[in-house]
Amino acid sequence: MVRTYLMLGLLVLGTMTYAEYRGLSLMRYDEVKNVPKDIRNNPGAYRGLYQRYYFHK
Amino acid sequence: MVGKEAPKVRTLSCPSCGAPLTVRGLLQTESIGCGACGAILDLTDENLQVISTFQTKTRLQPLIPLGTRGKLLGDLLEVIGYMRRKVTVEGVDYEWSEYLLFNPYKGFRWLSEYNGHWTFIHTLTERPEGITAPSFLNRTFRHFQTSTARVTYALGEFFWRVQAGETARVEDYVSPPYLLSREKSEKEIVWSLGQYIDPEVIRSSFALKTAMPPRIGVYSCQPSPHGASASAVYRMLAWFLLAAVVIHAVVGLLSQNKLVYRADFSYRPTSGEKSFVTDVFDLPGRTSNVVVRTHADVSNSWMYLSLALINQDTGQAYDFGREISYYSGTDSDGSWSEGSRDDDAVVPSVPAGRYYLRIEPENAGDNVSYAVRVYRDVPRWSFFVLAVVALLVFPGLLFSRQRYFEIQRWAESDHPIVTFSSGDDDD
Numbered sequence: 466m467v468r469t470y471l472m473l474g475l476l477v478l479g480t481m482t483y484a485e486y487r488g489l490s491l492m493r494y495d496e497v498k499n500v501p502k503d504i505r506n507n508p509g510a511y512r513g514l515y516q517r518y519y520f521h522k
Numbered sequence: 523m524v525g526k527e528a529p530k531v532r533t534l535s536c537p538s539c540g541a542p543l544t545v546r547g548l549l550q551t552e553s554i555g556c557g558a559c560g561a562i563l564d565l566t567d568e569n570l571q572v573i574s575t576f577q578t579k580t581r582l583q584p585l586i587p588l589g590t591r592g593k594l595l596g597d598l599l600e601v602i603g604y605m606r607r608k609v610t611v612e613g614v615d616y617e618w619s620e621y622l623l624f625n626p627y628k629g630f631r632w633l634s635e636y637n638g639h640w641t642f643i644h645t646l647t648e649r650p651e652g653i654t655a656p657s658f659l660n661r662t663f664r665h666f667q668t669s670t671a672r673v674t675y676a677l678g679e680f681f682w683r684v685q686a687g688e689t690a691r692v693e694d695y696v697s698p699p700y701l702l703s704r705e706k707s708e709k710e711i712v713w714s715l716g717q718y719i720d721p722e723v724i725r726s727s728f729a730l731k732t733a734m735p736p737r738i739g740v741y742s743c744q745p746s747p748h749g750a751s752a753s754a755v756y757r758m759l760a761w762f763l764l765a766a767v768v769i770h771a772v773v774g775l776l777s778q779n780k781l782v783y784r785a786d787f788s789y790r791p792t793s794g795e796k797s798f799v800t801d802v803f804d805l806p807g808r809t810s811n812v813v814v815r816t817h818a819d820v821s822n823s824w825m826y827l828s829l830a831l832i833n834q835d836t837g838q839a840y841d842f843g844r845e846i847s848y849y850s851g852t853d854s855d856g857s858w859s860e861g862s863r864d865d866d867a868v869v870p871s872v873p874a875g876r877y878y879l880r881i882e883p884e885n886a887g888d889n890v891s892y893a894v895r896v897y898r899d900v901p902r903w904s905f906f907v908l909a910v911v912a913l914l915v916f917p918g919l920l921f922s923r924q925r926y927f928e929i930q931r932w933a934e935s936d937h938p939i940v941t942f943s944s945g946d947d948d949d
Contacts, residue, residue, distance in 0.1 A: 466748075470755050489871060
């Protein structure tokens, strides 16, 4: 029992340390790769995945 | 029995029924119970006068037969007597067995068995300190129960003149695995100390072939099976919590918490294309979070922002949406409000680089001013809180099990932790 809790505690602390150091978050988001650079000139051409998810799902 | 000396026994015949009786207690026993007829005989009388007779027709067979020898807690002991005693509490009889053990050099000991729980008992020559919460062995004992115990059956030898139905006022105090008992009879007050013994220890000590009766419930001085490990787990919890605080503080100190972009905007629903991009800003340092903090002057209205944090060089985008809404008013209960004009969006694990935001606002058709602030590497509490909760779960379950064990222990005492009222009480 003590060993189990020791392992569990170390795992929790390790996860917490990693999550805090790397700035993890529970926020829902989408990652999009290779967004064309001309989006800066024509922002309306970009349709984010999250926008579609939010309005149409 | 002890050393090289052969055990000294003598054989008698019961004057009441003629059954053979074996005397093992040398000259230190004063009475003997006949298992055949229930008579208690006076061993100090050369004619073996009958002191008393148990009327019960049931002839009980002790689990550990008389004459059985065994080594218990370092002492070689022989079973010479067996009796049944009972107490009656609120109309319910609670009956248990007591075995009298003898060693000519050590004297007498007792083994008590109740519902499969065994206690090894010896009489104290010194009186414990204190009355309501006596102290002994550097322990403070808690009162468990006071009752009147009555002898219902006796077999074999005893060091006093046992009477059928004789009573004693018994006060039990517990500090697991020890049990302190104060027995007050007409003639004397005797203190004794019991120690809880695992049934398997009894079985192996006396080389018993029969199975031990199963343990039922929790006995008054039964040590908690979680006791030692629970203490270690609670100590460990304290260290883990301290470590979590230190880690959180260190990560917080290492965090930049840097404002990397700020701008104020106005939303005009009548304007054409609503989406736009911000200036490019730097996200320095290690891979860490980015907090997009927005404030919108909405009142009884809402605003939705489709946001994309885009790396100018790699084209990688973090796409998310945030709704800001704030409503307020008054009703019969007074003023009320719900929602907030402020919002924090935490984009996780964003590598360093040059980024910009693409923002596309929506709302119900009002003109709204809003502000956007972007912070880099902001310390957050969420994982610290989650870690603390996760660390508490295991000790919490352990504590619950310990608590349940103690509730069961004290259920049959004079001081139950939880009392249950019967259905009749509701009438």
